[in-house]
Every structure is written in structure tokens, then in C-alpha cells.
Amino acid sequence: MFSLSLLLAVLLVSSAAADPAPRLFHRVHHPAIQPPLAFSERGSFRLANSIATLDHSETYADDFAEFAAVLEEYPDALYQIAMEREGDKDETHWDISSVRACHLPHTTAETFILHLSPYDHKPFSLDYFVSPIPHDGSCPKTKASTGFEPSVAFRPFANGTVLLREPISPPSPELRTPPPLTPQGEPVKPPVEKSFVQKYWIYIVALLLALLIAPGGADEGGGGQARR
Template identity: 45%
Template sequence: MFLLLLLPALALAADVRIHHRITGQPWSLRAELHGDHLETIQPYSQLIPPSYAPGARYQLALERPSDKDSNSWDLASVYLCHLSSAVSDTIVVHEFDGVPYALDYRVTPVPRDGSCPSLVSSISVPNTTISFSSARVPPSPALRAPPPLTPEGQVVPPVPERSFLQKYWVYIAIFVGVMLFASGPEEEAPAAAPRARS
């Protein structure tokens, strides 16, 4: 079964051909994309021999109209043994302004450690998804102003920060003075009134 996911907003402006092969074999056409529709598709199960060397890889290549030969194609690959248990595979064509520039390929499931299964069964035809991924330009970083320079080209050293006493000594002196003068001389206690004699 084949599932094609093409987002109309991300349709390619140029025609794209996707080729596939087992490492060391010649390339053959897997899919041909014209704008927002698929022209041809060939599953990889037709390509894979019944027995193959350990470590063999299944490769995909993105052919752009501007490419002169297969040496300039963008490549993606997976271990061939992972295709024996694959339930789905995904082809992602990366594009910028409608022009393709890269290709990603994934099969699922793949063991967490990436090892090949000990028993390789026959290669099945998985559900295939082809999608586009539009490149985004990252925001420009906020740059600080460059430090001031001396006429000799040296960085002007920053003014050293003053201590708490250096900053606020005037306020402290005023506060101490106000406290000294505001209290004034101590008042004498009133003299006790003389007792009347009887």
C-alpha cells in the first residue's frame, strides 16, 4: 500500500525524481514528483535480492532539475536489514521557496540500538509517505553594541563601581547630623516641690 501526503502550500516549483538502489547496484527510479502530484512509484521490495551481505544499505537519492549527474544528488540511506521488519517508510523532501535541496528517509520500526534483526524475513511493502518540509529562516540574533574603543584601538576599561559608602556618604552624614542636633541637650528633671510643714 502506498500513502502520499503532499501539502499544497508546500508543493515544489520544480520537478523532482527520487531514485533508489542497494549499495553497489545501479540507480533506478522510485518516484517522480511534478508540482503537487506523484507520477510514478516503485516499491523497494522489487529491488532487493533474496540474500545480501551484512551491512548492505538501501539508498535513496534526490535528483533536481539542475543536477548534472548522479554525483550531485542528495543521498539518504538505511541498513537493508531494517526493511525486513518495516511497517512504514517516510520520505521527506526539504525545500526552500519551492526548490528542493535535501532528502530524509526513515523506516519504522527500527530497534533502539540500531542493530539488525537476527532473523531476516522477506522484505514487505510498507506504507510509504512522501512529504515536503519547508525551510524556515531563523530570526536574527539580538546583537549588543560594540564596546567603545580608544584611539589606539583598545577597549575602554569600564568605570569601577563605587562602594556603598562612596555612593551614599552624603546621605549618611546628613542623617547622623540631624540625629545629633535633633535630640538637643537633655532636659533636667523638675525639682520636687517642698513639703508643707504641719
Template identity: 80%
Template sequence: MFFLRLLLPSLLVSSAVADSASRLFHRVHHASLQPPLAFSERGSLLVANSIAALEQSETYAVDLAEFASVLEEHPDAMYQVAMEREGDKDETHWDISSVKACHLPHTTSETIVLHISPYDRKPFSLDYFVSPIPRDGSCPKTKASAGSSSSIAFRPFGNVTVLLREASSPPRPELRTPPPLTPQGEPVKPPVEKSFVQKYWIYIVALLLALLIAPGGSDEGQGGQGGQARN
């Protein structure tokens, strides 16, 4: 039994996961391979609470040697990992995740992400990753050496991480409130903004009238004093 590390950060499953077992399959796939290379069993993945274990199949090493020979003929082939649907032997219904097979000879670790169903708490989908790979995802350049064997191109992975993640829905889009419509179906036009004079004209008129009708008491008093002086 080959035990894997199971990481459970805060973004992953917080509650207990029901006991479950899933068979993992793998193959190297290329469009020119007719018929396509059949899936072979890689092992059984067991998930119980916070423990995961992978029991490798007896043909695991033989499969790697076969995949290496396919990679030599088809450098752009894909390495596929599939999870068998419970009770469904039809591989066309399985969930498959792929990486470029050219990265596997240089890979030092792999990660399997199992997505957990919120209904029965069992894995229903998976994502598969390997590292390190170039940022642009391009295949590394290799130098052929005389007498090299293709069986050593693929090596069993010694650093495997299994992550459990809850199924989640994408955030809802923020929608704007639709504009009000007239009975004819046209958008209601907002009222035109009034100018300062239009808003306060009545106060301006009242102020002007008050200035016009205000008595000139000081002028009349000065005029009366001047008349008395002349007398």
C-alpha cells in the same frame, strides 16, 4: 499511478505549492562495494497544491531483489533515497537521505519529507524515514531459514506519507549586552555599595546633636520647688 497521502498540519506548508515534478532514485550503498552500486529510478514524485502522487518505475521490484542480495552480503549497508536536482544529471549533486537497510524487511511504513523553497515553491531537499525501528537504531536480529529467497527481504511499501515543510531559519541566540569599557579597554567596575552608616551618617549626627542640646526643663522645675520648701 500510486497516490500517496499528503499531510498538511499547521507546521507545514500553509499556502499553495507550485506544480512540480521530481524524480526519486534509490540504491543500497556500502563502502566495500567497488564500484558503488549505481542509483536506479524509484519513481516520479508529483506535487501540485495539496496533492502528491508517486509513479513507480518499471524496475522497482527488480531493484528490491537486487538490494536484498546486497544486504545478505553486507548487513550494515545503507538504503539511500535521492532526489534529482532539476536539470542536473550528476548524482553527486543530488540530495540524499539514508536509513539502515537492515530495517527495511521489517518496515511497515515510510515517510518522505520534502522541504519547499520559499522562492519558487518547489522541493529542494528531502528527509527519508522508516518505521518501526528500535529506539537505539540497532539492526534487528534475524534467523536464517533453509530455502528462503533473498528477493522477499524487501517488499514494496504500502503505507507512504509525504510531508511538505517550509524552509525555516534557526532562532537567533539571545546575546547579553556587553559591559561598558574604559578608554583603556578594561571593564568599568561598578561602584562599591555603601553601608547604612555611610549612607545616613548626617542624619545620625543631627539626631545626636539634637539630643545633646535639648533643655532639661523638667529637672530644673523639680529643683526649684524643693528649694522653696526648705525656706
């Protein structure tokens, strides 16, 4: 029993080491910030039984406080979410999704959509959304003209949803059967539709002949004797 339990534990550890959870990073980005701010780790995804959850890092809330200070100077900055490529530490190769950072002070929920590879069912891309936001996507107006209050601008999300999406093949187009071709490569012309007379002329002629040669009706009985 001990050996079996030890073997199962080793298998579980080996499986976890061979298939690490995808790590999630985030930052605030603006073209005027040079060099760009580096990504900091926000957490990691856990995938089990077709269900995914996000475990936040210990510095998650502290990062938001730093982002708020950047947002004060650059109100049109972007909040970027990046998923680390497996075994690739180069940030330029990561999959990135962005939202306007000005929406974060007023949104209450976030959604991650992880797109799975059809080959190994591992996440290879992600989409990120926050809600609610205005229908036109514009930044909400603030009381202060210079930006946002750091203590209010970025709050850790209480509601987060992680969805898994597998690729779906589009329906095959309905193709028509190509028309038959002649040995010369030209479309075969359909035969000309015959008229009613052309189809049934022989029956019409036979009917007319039968009417012409038919004997006349027999005379009714001979005239009666003359009355005296």
C-alpha cells in the same frame, strides 16, 4: 468562454513544464560492488497546496525483486534513496539518504522528509526512514544463515508518508550589555557603596545636638507650705 478555457489550460501546462515534479531514485549499495549499481527511477513527488505525495514508477516492484538478490550476497548493504537535482543528471550531485537494507523485510512503513528552500520553496534535500526497526539499529536475525528469500526480502510499501519541512531560524542569543569603558579602554568601576553612617551622618549629628541643647524639664510646682 472557449478562449478563456484555452488560456487557462495553456497556463497550467506551462506551469507544469516550468516546475517539474522532483524525481526519486533508489538502489542497493555496497562498497564491494564495483562499479556501483546504477540508480533506477522509483517515482516522482507531487507537491500541491503544501501537501506532497509520491507516485511510484511502473518498475518499482521489479526493482525490489532485483535488490533482494543483491541483499542475499551482501547482507550489510544499504538501501539508498536519491532525489534528482533540478536539471542535473549527474548522480554524484543528487541528495542521498540511506537505511540498512536488512530492515526492509520487516518494516511496514516509510517516511520521506522533504526540506524546502526558503527562496523558492522547492525541495533541495530529503531524509528517509523506515519503521519499525530495533532500537539499536541492528539487523534482525534470520532463519537462513546465508541471507534472505527474494520473495520476502523486499516488499513494496503499503504505507508511505511524505512530510514537508521549511527551514527554521534558531532563536537569537541573549547578549548582555557591554560594560562602559573609560577613555583609556578600562571598565568603569562602580562607585563604592556607602555605609549607613556615611549616608545619614548629618541627620545623626543634628539629632544629637538637638538632644544636648534641649532645656531640662520644668520643676514641678513649688513645695507646699510647711504644716504647722
